Amino acid sequence: MKLHYQVDGDNFLVAGEASASLKRTLKQLGIDASIIRKISISMYEAEMNMVIHAYGGVIDVELSADKVAIILKDTGPGIPDIELAMKEGYSTATHEIRELGFGAGMGLPNMKRYSDYLNVYSEVGVGTTVEITVYLT
Amino acid sequence: MKIEEIRHILEANVWVGEERLEGEVHAACGCDLMSDVLAFAKEEVLLLTGLVNPQVIRTAEMLDIKAIVFVRGKVPTQDMITMAKQKSMTILSTEYPLYIACGKLYRMGLMNEGEA
Numbered sequence: 001m002k003l004h005y006q007v008d009g010d011n012f013l014v015a016g017e018a019s020a021s022l023k024r025t026l027k028q029l030g031i032d033a034s035i036i037r038k039i040s041i042s043m044y045e046a047e048m049n050m051v052i053h054a055y056g057g058v059i060d061v062e063l064s065a066d067k068v069a070i071i072l073k074d075t076g077p078g079i080p081d082i083e084l085a086m087k088e089g090y091s092t093a094t095h096e097i098r099e100l101g102f103g104a105g106m107g108l109p110n111m112k113r114y115s116d117y118l119n120v121y122s123e124v125g126v127g128t129t130v131e132i133t134v135y136l137t
Numbered sequence: 138m139k140i141e142e143i144r145h146i147l148e149a150n151v152w153v154g155e156e157r158l159e160g161e162v163h164a165a166c167g168c169d170l171m172s173d174v175l176a177f178a179k180e181e182v183l184l185l186t187g188l189v190n191p192q193v194i195r196t197a198e199m200l201d202i203k204a205i206v207f208v209r210g211k212v213p214t215q216d217m218i219t220m221a222k223q224k225s226m227t228i229l230s231t232e233y234p235l236y237i238a239c240g241k242l243y244r245m246g247l248m249n250e251g252e253a
Contacts, residue, residue, distance in 0.1 A: 013216060016195035023199065033180070033201075040199040041175050048192075101171030101188045101196070110176050 001063040007047055007072075009055030012100060018059050019044040026068070031136065039068050039134045042114040045107045046072045046130050052097050053077065054128060067116075070132040078124035085120075086112065138162060138247045140204050140227055143183065146241050147231035149206060153218050154227025162204055166251030167239040171196045178202070182251035183242075187211055187235050194220045203227060208235045 003025070005018035023040045043059075050057045054076020062069045079085050086108050093103025112118050117133035141158040144151060151158070162183040168174050169188045178184070180201045186193060189211045197205055205221075207213060207230040213221070221228045231238055 013191050016192065016199070020195065020198055037180065037200070044195070044199050045172070045175065100190050100192050101169060101174075101186075102192070104170050104172050106170075106172030106176055110172060113176065 003061040003063070005059040005061075007050050007056040007059060009051055009057075011056075012051065015051040016044055016047055019047050022061055022070075026063075029063075035134060035136055038114045038116075039070070039132075042111040042118070042132050042134070043070050043072075045110045046070070046132060048102055049107050049130075050074050050076070052093060052102060057127075066137060067133055067135045070130075072130045072132075073127065074129075075127040078126055078128055079120070079122040080124050082120050082122060138242070138245070140183075140229075142245070143204075143206065143242060143247070144229055146245050147206060147229065147233055147238055149229040149231040152213050152228040152230060153221045154204070154225070157203075157225070157227045160203065160227065162247070164249035164251040165239065165242060165247050167208075167235050169235070175199065179251055183247070184251075185235060185238055185242075189213060189217070191217055191220060193217070194224065194226065197226060198224050205229070206231055206238060208233060208238045 026036045054074035057074030060071045088109045089105040091103050091105035097103035115132045116135045119131040122128040140160050165183040166178045167185040169186055174196050178200050183204050184202050185206045187209045194217050204227040210232045
């Protein structure tokens with residue numbers, strides 16, 4: 001099964017709607033709650049990052065018998081130093097974002113913590129692609 | 138602990154989910170940072186927070202959190218109430234600050250950690 005989501009930038013009211021929608025689908029499919037939790041947390045953090053840093057983007061999800069593969073693509077400013085961005089506590093978010101309860105430098109570390117495979121490709125001025133895979137078994 | 142009991146202990150207002158006050162939570166998590174809630178909260182806990190925006194409801198949805206208490210007299214917006222209603226959540230608010238609200242619930246027996 002393939003799913004596609006469009007994510008608006010700077011619209012914090014609907015930010016997270018794609019992750020919520022995938023979560024509902026996974027529940028309907030009867031996938032184990034602890035696995036749904038891993039997928040939901042890592043995708044939600046990635047989706048929030050797209051909204052916060054990259055003016056939105058697109059998300060493609062591929063569900064197969066053994067895994068859920070999520071690819072989030074944006075055409076935002078890119079990440080100059082991915083290794084630094086992966087460190088807990090490192091953040092470039094604004095005060096407004098911190099007021100939303102994000103921007104504490106936990107996004108990428110949370111994605112890493114809850115996914116089985118995480119890959120981040122980024123080019124400054126071109127955009128970022130985040131690949132998240134969670135195994136179902 | 139029943140949500141009705143939490144409402145009573147915290148002298149809380151009920152914004153949405155009046156019909157679910159008989160529901161129970163077994164652990165609680167007091168936190169203003171949603172990324173920390175995502176990182177550490179267990180499922181189906183009570184979330185106490187002083188942060189008021191739609192992302193609180195969304196974060197709760199991701200973690201199957203069914204009950205939220207806004208502390209320090211914070212009031213949820215209409216958008217948040219609508220979202221919470223759609224997701225069958227119960228939203229309370231109390232005048233107590235976060236530390237005191239957590240302390241009162243802890244003293245009355247809600248002692249399990251809501252963090253993994």
